[in-house]
Amino acid sequence: xxxxxxxxxxxxxxxxxxxxxxxxxxxxxxxxxxxxxxxxxxxxxxxxxxxxxxxxxxxxxxxxxxxxxxxxxxxxxxxxxxxxxxxxxxxxxxxxxxxxxxxxxxxxxxxxxxxxxxxxxxxxxxxxxxxxxxxxxxxxxxxxxxxxxxxxxxxxxxxxxxxxxxxxxxxxxxxxxxxxxxxxxxxxxxxxxxxxxxxxxxxxxxxxxxxxxxxxxxxxxxxxxxxxxxxxxxxxxxxxxxxxxxxxxxxxxxxxxxxxxxxxxxxxxxxxxxxxxxxxxxxxxxxxxxxxxxxxxxxxxxxxxxxxxxxxxxxxxxxxxxxxxxxxxxxxxxxxxxxxxxxxxxxxxxxxxxxxxxxxxxxxxxxxxxxxxxxxxxxxxxxxxxxxxxxxxxxxxxxxxxxxxxxxxxxxxxxxxxxxxxxxxxxxxxxxxxxxx
Numbered sequence: 009x010x011x012x013x014x015x016x017x018x019x020x021x022x023x024x025x026x027x028x029x030x031x032x033x034x035x036x037x038x039x040x041x042x043x044x045x046x047x048x049x050x051x052x053x054x055x056x057x058x059x060x061x062x063x064x065x066x067x068x069x070x071x072x073x074x075x076x077x078x079x080x081x082x083x084x085x086x087x088x089x090x091x092x093x094x095x096x097x098x099x100x101x102x103x104x105x106x107x108x109x110x111x112x113x114x115x116x117x118x119x120x121x122x123x124x125x126x127x128x129x130x131x132x133x134x135x136x137x138x139x140x141x142x143x144x145x146x147x148x149x150x151x152x153x154x155x156x157x158x159x160x161x162x163x164x165x166x167x168x169x170x171x172x173x174x175x176x177x178x179x180x181x182x183x184x185x186x187x188x189x190x191x192x193x194x195x196x197x198x199x200x201x202x203x204x205x206x207x208x209x210x211x212x213x214x215x216x217x218x219x220x221x222x223x224x225x226x227x228x229x230x231x232x233x234x235x236x237x238x239x240x241x242x243x244x245x246x247x248x249x250x251x252x253x254x255x256x257x258x259x260x261x262x263x264x265x266x267x268x269x270x271x272x273x274x275x276x277x278x279x280x281x282x283x284x285x286x287x288x289x290x291x292x293x294x295x296x297x298x299x300x301x302x303x304x305x306x307x308x309x310x311x312x313x314x315x316x317x318x319x320x321x322x323x324x325x326x327x328x329x330x331x332x333x334x335x336x337x338x339x340x341x342x343x344x345x346x347x348x349x350x351x352x353x354x355x356x357x358x359x360x361x362x363x364x365x366x367x368x369x370x371x372x373x374x375x376x377x378x379x380x381x382x383x384x385x386x387x388x389x390x391x392x393x394x395x396x397x398x399x400x401x402x403x404x405x406x407x408x409x410x411x412x413x414x415x416x417x418x419x420x421x422x423x424x425x426x427x428x429x430x431x432x433x434x435x436x437x438x439x440x441x442x443x444x445x
Contacts (some may be wrong), residue, residue: 038222053253055085060394077225081206087357097383116166122388135208142295143197149403198297231376
Protein backbone atom coordinates (compact mmCIF):
# COMPACT_ATOMS: atom_id res chain seq x y z
CA UNK A 9 0.00 0.00 0.00
CA UNK A 10 1.26 3.50 -0.82
CA UNK A 11 1.16 6.01 2.03
CA UNK A 12 1.56 9.75 1.60
CA UNK A 13 2.25 12.59 4.00
CA UNK A 14 2.86 16.26 4.42
CA UNK A 15 6.33 17.42 5.38
CA UNK A 16 6.89 16.83 9.12
CA UNK A 17 9.77 19.28 9.58
CA UNK A 18 9.36 23.00 10.08
CA UNK A 19 11.87 25.52 8.81
CA UNK A 20 15.06 24.49 7.07
CA UNK A 21 15.79 21.41 9.19
CA UNK A 22 18.51 23.10 11.22
CA UNK A 23 18.88 22.36 14.92
CA UNK A 24 16.78 24.28 17.46
CA UNK A 25 18.53 27.00 19.43
CA UNK A 26 19.48 24.71 22.31
CA UNK A 27 22.49 24.36 24.56
CA UNK A 28 23.17 21.00 22.95
CA UNK A 29 23.30 22.41 19.44
CA UNK A 30 25.55 25.24 20.60
CA UNK A 31 28.00 22.84 22.28
CA UNK A 32 28.03 19.95 19.82
CA UNK A 33 31.49 18.63 19.01
CA UNK A 34 30.82 17.20 15.54
CA UNK A 35 29.73 19.45 12.69
CA UNK A 36 28.35 17.45 9.79
CA UNK A 37 27.90 18.39 6.15
CA UNK A 38 24.46 16.96 5.30
CA UNK A 39 24.11 14.90 2.14
CA UNK A 40 20.62 14.81 0.62
CA UNK A 41 19.07 11.79 -1.04
CA UNK A 42 18.76 12.49 -4.76
CA UNK A 43 17.72 9.94 -7.33
CA UNK A 44 17.24 6.22 -6.75
CA UNK A 45 19.45 3.92 -4.71
CA UNK A 46 19.27 0.28 -3.57
CA UNK A 47 20.41 -1.22 -0.29
CA UNK A 48 19.93 -4.21 2.00
CA UNK A 49 18.32 -2.22 4.82
CA UNK A 50 16.81 1.27 4.78
CA UNK A 51 16.29 2.88 8.19
CA UNK A 52 14.06 5.96 8.45
CA UNK A 53 15.19 8.29 11.24
CA UNK A 54 18.71 9.22 12.38
CA UNK A 55 17.96 9.31 16.08
CA UNK A 56 18.81 6.75 18.74
CA UNK A 57 16.39 4.06 17.50
CA UNK A 58 17.48 4.35 13.89
CA UNK A 59 21.20 4.57 14.56
CA UNK A 60 21.18 1.78 17.15
CA UNK A 61 19.45 -0.43 14.58
CA UNK A 62 21.83 0.69 11.84
CA UNK A 63 25.00 0.19 13.89
CA UNK A 64 24.00 -3.28 15.10
CA UNK A 65 23.18 -4.31 11.51
CA UNK A 66 26.35 -2.76 10.08
CA UNK A 67 28.38 -4.63 12.68
CA UNK A 68 26.85 -7.82 11.29
CA UNK A 69 27.93 -6.88 7.76
CA UNK A 70 24.69 -5.56 6.27
CA UNK A 71 24.62 -2.69 3.76
CA UNK A 72 22.50 -0.05 5.52
CA UNK A 73 21.28 3.41 4.50
CA UNK A 74 19.65 5.83 6.95
CA UNK A 75 17.25 8.58 5.80
CA UNK A 76 16.74 11.60 8.04
CA UNK A 77 14.26 14.40 7.36
CA UNK A 78 16.36 17.08 9.01
CA UNK A 79 19.81 16.54 10.55
CA UNK A 80 21.17 13.70 12.67
CA UNK A 81 19.65 13.96 16.15
CA UNK A 82 17.32 16.82 15.16
CA UNK A 83 14.39 15.32 17.05
CA UNK A 84 14.12 13.98 20.60
CA UNK A 85 17.51 12.28 20.48
CA UNK A 86 19.26 15.66 20.31
CA UNK A 87 16.92 17.62 22.58
CA UNK A 88 16.23 15.38 25.59
CA UNK A 89 17.32 15.64 29.22
CA UNK A 90 20.40 13.51 28.62
CA UNK A 91 19.42 11.09 31.38
CA UNK A 92 20.21 7.37 31.16
CA UNK A 93 17.19 6.13 33.12
CA UNK A 94 16.52 2.41 33.31
CA UNK A 95 13.03 1.04 32.76
CA UNK A 96 10.01 1.97 30.71
CA UNK A 97 7.43 4.65 31.41
CA UNK A 98 5.03 1.88 32.46
CA UNK A 99 6.32 0.33 35.68
CA UNK A 100 7.08 -3.37 36.04
CA UNK A 101 4.11 -3.62 38.41
CA UNK A 102 1.83 -2.18 35.72
CA UNK A 103 3.27 -4.56 33.12
CA UNK A 104 2.83 -7.48 35.51
CA UNK A 105 -0.80 -6.56 36.21
CA UNK A 106 -1.63 -5.86 32.55
CA UNK A 107 0.28 -8.55 30.68
CA UNK A 108 1.13 -11.21 33.25
CA UNK A 109 4.13 -12.53 35.13
CA UNK A 110 5.93 -13.89 32.07
CA UNK A 111 5.90 -10.48 30.36
CA UNK A 112 7.07 -8.73 33.51
CA UNK A 113 9.91 -11.20 33.96
CA UNK A 114 10.92 -10.83 30.31
CA UNK A 115 10.95 -7.02 30.42
CA UNK A 116 12.54 -6.98 33.87
CA UNK A 117 15.40 -8.98 32.43
CA UNK A 118 16.27 -6.39 29.79
CA UNK A 119 15.34 -2.89 31.01
CA UNK A 120 18.96 -2.21 32.01
CA UNK A 121 20.32 -3.41 28.68
CA UNK A 122 19.83 -0.08 26.92
CA UNK A 123 22.24 1.61 29.32
CA UNK A 124 24.80 -1.12 28.76
CA UNK A 125 24.49 -0.64 24.99
CA UNK A 126 25.14 3.09 25.36
CA UNK A 127 28.22 2.49 27.49
CA UNK A 128 29.50 -0.10 25.00
CA UNK A 129 29.07 2.23 22.03
CA UNK A 130 30.69 5.16 23.85
CA UNK A 131 33.67 3.02 24.83
CA UNK A 132 34.12 1.03 21.61
CA UNK A 133 33.71 3.98 19.25
CA UNK A 134 35.31 6.59 21.52
CA UNK A 135 32.27 8.89 21.55
CA UNK A 136 32.92 12.12 23.43
CA UNK A 137 29.59 12.87 25.15
CA UNK A 138 30.45 13.56 28.82
CA UNK A 139 28.95 10.26 30.01
CA UNK A 140 28.73 10.13 33.83
CA UNK A 141 27.26 7.52 36.22
CA UNK A 142 24.27 7.63 38.54
CA UNK A 143 20.70 8.91 38.52
CA UNK A 144 18.46 9.88 41.41
CA UNK A 145 14.68 9.69 41.84
CA UNK A 146 13.50 12.47 44.17
CA UNK A 147 10.35 12.27 46.31
CA UNK A 148 8.22 15.20 47.45
CA UNK A 149 5.84 13.25 49.70
CA UNK A 150 5.58 10.15 51.88
CA UNK A 151 3.38 8.63 49.16
CA UNK A 152 6.22 9.11 46.67
CA UNK A 153 8.62 7.33 49.04
CA UNK A 154 6.24 4.40 49.26
CA UNK A 155 6.27 4.22 45.46
CA UNK A 156 10.07 4.11 45.48
CA UNK A 157 10.13 1.44 48.20
CA UNK A 158 7.76 -0.68 46.12
CA UNK A 159 9.88 -0.13 43.02
CA UNK A 160 13.06 -1.18 44.80
CA UNK A 161 11.38 -4.36 46.06
CA UNK A 162 9.92 -5.22 42.67
CA UNK A 163 13.20 -4.69 40.81
CA UNK A 164 14.95 -6.93 43.36
CA UNK A 165 12.36 -9.59 42.62
CA UNK A 166 13.51 -9.55 38.99
CA UNK A 167 17.19 -9.71 39.87
CA UNK A 168 18.08 -6.00 39.82
CA UNK A 169 19.60 -4.91 43.13
CA UNK A 170 21.04 -1.55 42.08
CA UNK A 171 18.69 0.82 43.86
CA UNK A 172 19.48 2.44 47.21
CA UNK A 173 16.74 4.20 49.17
CA UNK A 174 17.68 7.62 50.57
CA UNK A 175 16.15 9.48 53.50
CA UNK A 176 16.07 13.28 53.53
CA UNK A 177 19.61 13.72 54.85
CA UNK A 178 21.13 11.05 52.61
CA UNK A 179 19.52 12.67 49.59
CA UNK A 180 20.75 16.14 50.58
CA UNK A 181 24.33 14.88 50.40
CA UNK A 182 23.71 14.10 46.73
CA UNK A 183 21.20 16.84 45.81
CA UNK A 184 21.31 19.88 48.07
CA UNK A 185 17.66 20.91 48.03
CA UNK A 186 15.04 21.31 50.76
CA UNK A 187 12.28 20.43 48.31
CA UNK A 188 12.47 16.66 48.78
CA UNK A 189 11.74 14.28 51.64
CA UNK A 190 13.91 11.48 50.26
CA UNK A 191 14.59 9.51 47.14
CA UNK A 192 16.35 6.58 45.54
CA UNK A 193 19.70 6.19 43.79
CA UNK A 194 20.17 3.98 40.73
CA UNK A 195 23.89 3.34 40.40
CA UNK A 196 23.50 1.91 36.87
CA UNK A 197 21.85 5.05 35.48
CA UNK A 198 23.71 8.12 34.31
CA UNK A 199 23.71 11.18 32.09
CA UNK A 200 25.45 12.59 29.03
CA UNK A 201 25.30 15.18 26.24
CA UNK A 202 22.53 13.63 24.11
CA UNK A 203 23.29 15.36 20.81
CA UNK A 204 27.00 14.54 21.02
CA UNK A 205 26.04 10.91 21.71
CA UNK A 206 23.86 10.62 18.61
CA UNK A 207 26.39 12.50 16.46
CA UNK A 208 29.09 10.12 17.67
CA UNK A 209 26.87 7.16 16.83
CA UNK A 210 26.35 8.56 13.33
CA UNK A 211 30.12 8.81 12.84
CA UNK A 212 30.58 5.24 14.14
CA UNK A 213 27.93 3.97 11.71
CA UNK A 214 29.59 5.71 8.77
CA UNK A 215 32.98 4.32 9.83
CA UNK A 216 31.36 0.88 9.58
CA UNK A 217 30.46 1.62 5.94
CA UNK A 218 26.94 2.96 6.44
CA UNK A 219 25.36 5.84 4.55
CA UNK A 220 23.25 8.67 6.00
CA UNK A 221 21.06 10.94 3.90
CA UNK A 222 20.00 14.09 5.77
CA UNK A 223 17.59 16.92 4.92
CA UNK A 224 15.47 14.33 3.08
CA UNK A 225 11.95 14.18 4.58
CA UNK A 226 10.08 10.96 3.79
CA UNK A 227 6.85 11.69 1.95
CA UNK A 228 5.56 8.14 1.45
CA UNK A 229 6.46 4.52 2.03
CA UNK A 230 5.42 1.57 -0.12
CA UNK A 231 5.53 -0.89 2.76
CA UNK A 232 3.46 -3.71 1.28
CA UNK A 233 5.78 -4.45 -1.64
CA UNK A 234 8.06 -7.49 -1.57
CA UNK A 235 10.91 -4.98 -1.68
CA UNK A 236 9.56 -1.88 0.09
CA UNK A 237 10.50 1.58 -1.16
CA UNK A 238 10.94 4.82 0.79
CA UNK A 239 10.24 8.01 -1.16
CA UNK A 240 11.58 11.46 -0.31
CA UNK A 241 11.04 14.77 -2.07
CA UNK A 242 14.04 14.23 -4.33
CA UNK A 243 14.75 10.52 -4.34
CA UNK A 244 13.87 6.98 -3.32
CA UNK A 245 15.49 4.00 -1.64
CA UNK A 246 14.51 0.47 -2.56
CA UNK A 247 15.49 -2.09 0.06
CA UNK A 248 15.05 -5.67 1.10
CA UNK A 249 14.00 -4.44 4.56
CA UNK A 250 12.72 -1.03 5.74
CA UNK A 251 12.82 0.01 9.40
CA UNK A 252 10.68 2.99 10.50
CA UNK A 253 12.18 4.88 13.44
CA UNK A 254 10.71 8.35 12.91
CA UNK A 255 8.92 8.19 16.26
CA UNK A 256 7.25 11.55 17.15
CA UNK A 257 8.46 13.13 13.90
CA UNK A 258 7.30 10.52 11.38
CA UNK A 259 4.18 12.61 10.86
CA UNK A 260 1.60 11.16 8.47
CA UNK A 261 4.12 9.37 6.25
CA UNK A 262 2.72 5.99 7.32
CA UNK A 263 -1.01 6.26 8.13
CA UNK A 264 -1.09 2.81 9.75
CA UNK A 265 1.12 4.13 12.55
CA UNK A 266 -0.56 7.47 13.19
CA UNK A 267 -3.13 6.22 15.73
CA UNK A 268 -0.56 4.28 17.73
CA UNK A 269 1.25 7.26 19.28
CA UNK A 270 0.71 10.92 20.09
CA UNK A 271 3.37 13.64 20.02
CA UNK A 272 3.94 15.27 23.41
CA UNK A 273 6.01 18.40 23.93
CA UNK A 274 8.42 18.79 26.84
CA UNK A 275 10.56 21.82 27.56
CA UNK A 276 14.09 22.59 28.77
CA UNK A 277 16.15 25.54 29.93
CA UNK A 278 19.88 25.93 30.54
CA UNK A 279 21.44 28.52 32.82
CA UNK A 280 24.59 30.52 32.28
CA UNK A 281 27.69 28.75 33.70
CA UNK A 282 27.40 28.64 37.50
CA UNK A 283 31.04 28.09 38.36
CA UNK A 284 32.52 25.02 40.02
CA UNK A 285 31.77 26.03 43.61
CA UNK A 286 28.09 26.88 43.19
CA UNK A 287 27.43 23.95 40.87
CA UNK A 288 29.02 21.48 43.31
CA UNK A 289 27.05 22.95 46.21
CA UNK A 290 23.78 22.31 44.37
CA UNK A 291 24.42 18.76 43.11
CA UNK A 292 27.48 17.47 45.03
CA UNK A 293 27.11 14.03 43.43
CA UNK A 294 27.08 15.42 39.85
CA UNK A 295 24.32 12.89 39.12
CA UNK A 296 21.13 13.49 37.18
CA UNK A 297 17.84 13.87 39.00
CA UNK A 298 14.16 13.40 38.21
CA UNK A 299 11.28 13.63 40.63
CA UNK A 300 8.55 11.02 40.73
CA UNK A 301 5.48 13.16 40.09
CA UNK A 302 3.23 12.47 37.11
CA UNK A 303 4.26 15.76 35.48
CA UNK A 304 7.86 15.68 36.60
CA UNK A 305 10.93 17.92 36.63
CA UNK A 306 14.36 16.58 35.66
CA UNK A 307 17.74 18.24 35.86
CA UNK A 308 21.51 17.82 35.90
CA UNK A 309 24.77 19.74 35.54
CA UNK A 310 26.46 20.08 32.17
CA UNK A 311 30.18 19.53 31.72
CA UNK A 312 30.72 23.31 31.88
CA UNK A 313 28.66 23.59 35.08
CA UNK A 314 25.37 24.93 33.80
CA UNK A 315 22.09 23.72 35.26
CA UNK A 316 20.04 21.93 32.60
CA UNK A 317 16.44 21.83 33.81
CA UNK A 318 13.47 20.23 32.06
CA UNK A 319 9.82 19.51 32.62
CA UNK A 320 6.34 20.37 31.52
CA UNK A 321 4.07 18.46 29.19
CA UNK A 322 1.87 19.64 26.34
CA UNK A 323 -0.17 16.84 24.79
CA UNK A 324 -0.46 17.04 21.04
CA UNK A 325 3.06 18.39 20.62
CA UNK A 326 2.45 22.15 20.61
CA UNK A 327 5.03 24.42 22.21
CA UNK A 328 4.24 26.82 25.09
CA UNK A 329 4.49 30.53 24.34
CA UNK A 330 7.24 31.13 26.92
CA UNK A 331 9.38 28.17 27.97
CA UNK A 332 11.43 30.20 30.48
CA UNK A 333 8.32 31.54 32.22
CA UNK A 334 6.97 28.00 32.47
CA UNK A 335 10.08 26.30 33.87
CA UNK A 336 12.04 28.91 35.81
CA UNK A 337 9.66 28.97 38.83
CA UNK A 338 10.13 25.21 39.15
CA UNK A 339 13.90 25.60 38.98
CA UNK A 340 13.83 28.27 41.69
CA UNK A 341 11.56 26.12 43.87
CA UNK A 342 14.09 23.29 43.83
CA UNK A 343 17.12 25.59 44.11
CA UNK A 344 16.19 28.98 45.67
CA UNK A 345 19.85 30.04 45.35
CA UNK A 346 19.31 30.20 41.59
CA UNK A 347 16.56 32.83 41.84
CA UNK A 348 17.26 35.39 39.15
CA UNK A 349 19.90 33.28 37.42
CA UNK A 350 20.45 34.08 33.75
CA UNK A 351 18.92 31.61 31.31
CA UNK A 352 21.05 31.21 28.19
CA UNK A 353 18.98 28.64 26.28
CA UNK A 354 15.35 27.49 26.17
CA UNK A 355 13.77 24.98 23.78
CA UNK A 356 11.04 22.41 23.31
CA UNK A 357 10.85 19.02 21.66
CA UNK A 358 8.42 16.19 21.11
CA UNK A 359 8.46 12.60 22.24
CA UNK A 360 6.00 9.91 21.13
CA UNK A 361 3.56 8.76 23.80
CA UNK A 362 1.78 5.41 23.56
CA UNK A 363 -1.54 4.95 25.33
CA UNK A 364 -0.18 2.04 27.40
CA UNK A 365 3.13 3.85 28.10
CA UNK A 366 4.89 0.76 26.74
CA UNK A 367 6.99 1.24 23.57
CA UNK A 368 5.86 -0.63 20.51
CA UNK A 369 7.70 -2.77 18.01
CA UNK A 370 6.22 -4.63 15.07
CA UNK A 371 5.77 -5.03 11.33
CA UNK A 372 3.49 -3.52 8.70
CA UNK A 373 3.89 -5.65 5.64
CA UNK A 374 6.25 -8.60 5.52
CA UNK A 375 9.45 -6.57 5.24
CA UNK A 376 8.77 -3.27 7.00
CA UNK A 377 9.54 -3.00 10.72
CA UNK A 378 8.85 -0.14 13.14
CA UNK A 379 9.66 0.94 16.68
CA UNK A 380 8.26 3.94 18.55
CA UNK A 381 6.32 5.19 21.58
CA UNK A 382 8.99 5.30 24.29
CA UNK A 383 6.79 7.74 26.21
CA UNK A 384 9.56 9.89 27.65
CA UNK A 385 11.96 7.02 28.47
CA UNK A 386 13.54 6.74 25.05
CA UNK A 387 17.26 7.15 25.72
CA UNK A 388 17.74 3.59 26.95
CA UNK A 389 14.63 2.03 25.35
CA UNK A 390 15.57 3.17 21.86
CA UNK A 391 19.03 1.64 22.07
CA UNK A 392 17.54 -1.64 23.30
CA UNK A 393 14.91 -1.67 20.56
CA UNK A 394 17.56 -0.95 17.93
CA UNK A 395 19.48 -4.05 18.97
CA UNK A 396 16.27 -6.10 19.09
CA UNK A 397 15.25 -4.99 15.60
CA UNK A 398 18.70 -5.88 14.28
CA UNK A 399 18.44 -9.32 15.88
CA UNK A 400 15.08 -9.94 14.22
CA UNK A 401 16.28 -8.81 10.80
CA UNK A 402 19.29 -11.09 11.20
CA UNK A 403 17.00 -14.06 11.91
CA UNK A 404 16.67 -14.16 15.71
CA UNK A 405 13.10 -13.00 16.36
CA UNK A 406 12.74 -14.33 19.92
CA UNK A 407 12.73 -10.97 21.69
CA UNK A 408 11.08 -9.09 18.83
CA UNK A 409 8.17 -11.56 18.87
CA UNK A 410 7.43 -10.88 22.55
CA UNK A 411 7.23 -7.13 22.02
CA UNK A 412 5.24 -7.47 18.80
CA UNK A 413 2.59 -9.51 20.61
CA UNK A 414 2.05 -7.03 23.46
CA UNK A 415 -1.38 -5.42 22.98
CA UNK A 416 -1.60 -1.77 22.02
CA UNK A 417 -4.61 0.54 22.11
CA UNK A 418 -5.46 3.76 20.25
CA UNK A 419 -5.99 6.91 22.30
CA UNK A 420 -9.60 7.49 23.33
CA UNK A 421 -11.17 10.37 21.46
CA UNK A 422 -9.34 9.66 18.23
CA UNK A 423 -6.82 12.03 16.73
CA UNK A 424 -9.08 15.06 17.22
CA UNK A 425 -9.67 14.69 20.97
CA UNK A 426 -6.79 12.52 22.23
CA UNK A 427 -4.81 15.52 23.51
CA UNK A 428 -7.79 16.81 25.52
CA UNK A 429 -8.41 13.35 26.96
CA UNK A 430 -4.79 12.99 28.05
CA UNK A 431 -4.72 16.49 29.53
CA UNK A 432 -7.75 15.75 31.71
CA UNK A 433 -6.11 12.53 32.88
CA UNK A 434 -2.90 14.38 33.74
CA UNK A 435 -4.87 16.84 35.90
CA UNK A 436 -6.09 13.95 38.05
CA UNK A 437 -2.63 12.49 38.59
CA UNK A 438 -1.16 15.94 39.25
CA UNK A 439 -3.86 16.49 41.87
CA UNK A 440 -2.85 13.23 43.54
CA UNK A 441 0.77 14.44 43.63
CA UNK A 442 -0.26 17.70 45.28
CA UNK A 443 -2.40 16.11 48.00
CA UNK A 444 0.04 13.25 48.58
CA UNK A 445 -2.15 10.27 47.65
